Amino acid sequence: MHPYRRNTAIVTLGLTAALTCAGCDRAGDDTDVRRAALSFLEAAQRHDGAAACAALAPKARSGLESGGDECAKEIVGRGLRTGAVTGVQVWGERAQVRLAGDTVFLARFPGGWKVTAAACESRPKGPYDCQVEA
Amino acid sequence: MRRFLRDNALTLFFLAILLLALAGQAVSGWYGYNDDQLAQAGAEISFGRYLTSSQFAVDVAENWQSEYLQFFLYIFVTVWLVQRGSPESKKPGEEGEESDREQKTGRHADAGSPHWAAAGGLRGALFARSLGLVMGAIFLVSWLAQSIAGRVAYNAEQLADYEDPVTWSGYVTSADFWNRTLQNWQSEFLAVASMAALSIYLRQRGSSQSKPVGTSDEATGVEG
Numbered sequence: 261m262h263p264y265r266r267n268t269a270i271v272t273l274g275l276t277a278a279l280t281c282a283g284c285d286r287a288g289d290d291t292d293v294r295r296a297a298l299s300f301l302e303a304a305q306r307h308d309g310a311a312a313c314a315a316l317a318p319k320a321r322s323g324l325e326s327g328g329d330e331c332a333k334e335i336v337g338r339g340l341r342t343g344a345v346t347g348v349q350v351w352g353e354r355a356q357v358r359l360a361g362d363t364v365f366l367a368r369f370p371g372g373w374k375v376t377a378a379a380c381e382s383r384p385k386g387p388y389d390c391q392v393e394a
Numbered sequence: 395m396r397r398f399l400r401d402n403a404l405t406l407f408f409l410a411i412l413l414l415a416l417a418g419q420a421v422s423g424w425y426g427y428n429d430d431q432l433a434q435a436g437a438e439i440s441f442g443r444y445l446t447s448s449q450f451a452v453d454v455a456e457n458w459q460s461e462y463l464q465f466f467l468y469i470f471v472t473v474w475l476v477q478r479g480s481p482e483s484k485k486p487g488e489e490g491e492e493s494d495r496e497q498k499t500g501r502h503a504d505a506g507s508p509h510w511a512a513a514g515g516l517r518g519a520l521f522a523r524s525l526g527l528v529m530g531a532i533f534l535v536s537w538l539a540q541s542i543a544g545r546v547a548y549n550a551e552q553l554a555d556y557e558d559p560v561t562w563s564g565y566v567t568s569a570d571f572w573n574r575t576l577q578n579w580q581s582e583f584l585a586v587a588s589m590a591a592l593s594i595y596l597r598q599r600g601s602s603q604s605k606p607v608g609t610s611d612e613a614t615g616v617e618g
Contacts, residue, residue, distance in 0.1 A: 319435035355553065367436040368436070369436075
C-alpha cells in the first residue's frame, strides 16, 4: 500500500476505535445500577440503616455522620421510599436512576455501584436538591 | 532498512513523537481524572480503563479534528489565495486550479504521473483533489468522534454534579462542545497565519519550509 494511504488507514482505524470506546462505557451496567439504587432505598425503607449505609459512597456516608450521629441512625430518619423505576442512565463512571418520587445518583466503585446522592428533586436551573448528598 | 529509515525519516520522526506525546497525555490525563473523581465523591479508575474512557477519547479527538481542519483549509485555500513573499504560497496571478498542462493531468500526464492523473471524469477529478478531500474527511470523522465521546464525558460530569444528562443534539449546541472546538481552532488559525507571514521575512537555513537564506523578501513560492 502507498505510505500515504497506509497512514490514512491507520488514522481512520484509530478514530473508529475511539468512536467505539466512547460508547462502550455503558455496556451491561443498567441492571447493576438499578439493583444498587433499589437495594439502597429498600434497606432505608425497612429501617435497615447498616445495609443502607453500606450502599452509600464513602463521602455520602461521612456526610451523614458530620453532625456526630451514626450514619445508620441518620439515614432511616430521612423518609426514603422505594418506587417504580422510570429511567436509568449510565455515563462513564456515573449513573442516575429515576423513580416515581425520587432520583438517585451513583458512582462506580471497585466493589460495585454506590449511591452518591438520594432523595433528589430537580430544580428549574442548576443541580438537583438532595437530602442525602456526598 | 537504513535506507527505509532515511527515506521516511520525516514521517517516522513525527509518528514517534506523536506516540510519546500521546503516552504523556494518557498518564497525566489519568492522574487528573482520578483527582477529579476523588473530589467528586467517586473512585479512582485503572490506567487501562482510562485509556478506553470517553474522557481520554474526547481529549484526543478535539485536538485531532482541529489539526486536520487546519491542513484541509490550508490545502484548499492556497489554491485560491496567495501571500506575496511567502514560500508557502503560489505567486500572485497563479490563483486557481491551473491548466492541465501545468498540473500534468489528462493528456499532459507523463510517464511518471500517478495512473489516476491521466484519467478523466469523476476518477480524475477526485484524484486531483484527493489530498484535501481525505484531510477534510478525517476532520469530519474526528469532529464527530469528539461530539460522541464529548457527550459521554460531559454527561458523566453532569451526573457527578447532580445534574441531568443531555442528548447528542443538546451537547453539540452546548458551551462545552463549542469551547473545546473553538479553543483548538483559534490556535491552528494563528499558527497558519504566523507561518504564512513570518516566512516572508525570516529564514531557516536548510529547511524545506523556508526560502533560501539569501532570497529576497519579495520572492513568493520559493522553497529551500
